Amino acid sequence: MISLMDKQKIIIDGFLNGKSQWGIHRETGISRKTIRKYIREYEEKRSKLLEGEGDKLILTEEMIEPPKYxxxxxxxVKLTDEIMARIDFYLEENEEKRRIGKSKQQKKKIDIHECLVEEGYDISYPTVCNYIRNISDEKKEAYIRQEYELGDVSEFDWGHVKLEINGESKNIQMV
Structure with missing residues (x-):
């Protein structure tokens, strides 16, 4: 992306100092087409100002505004059909685990990202999260905060996990 400073350097070097587009390209590394575009824009707006066409304030602001993208x-670029198919595979795997009662063994988004990286795909974690968010319609759970007097209530977490041991599915309880 080109900043306002780069745009000003192109205009000053190209129009005011008379440098060639190739010279500016070699010095800045910016594409010659981009250099040509900014110099032409400047020349057009400058000629309109000199001829008295249009509002001077608006033309001046347009000449010095930063580039827009x-x-x-x-x-x-990174999210290819192949990667989307792999993410869909992991999400289907999660759905199957939910169906057979192994919800604790699902892959989280970070786990899916790590699997993709291990498989050799060059993709960022936010890209994986954005794709999953776009294809799934998750509803956030709402919780009501509860207040108790000290000593009234004791709280602990109780859970279970389904494991396959010696080919047999067992329900193991955990505290």
């Missing part, structure tokens, strides 16, 4: 229609 439309990122709304960009393609996903």
């Amino acid at each position: 439309d990122s709304s229609n960009r393609q996903k």
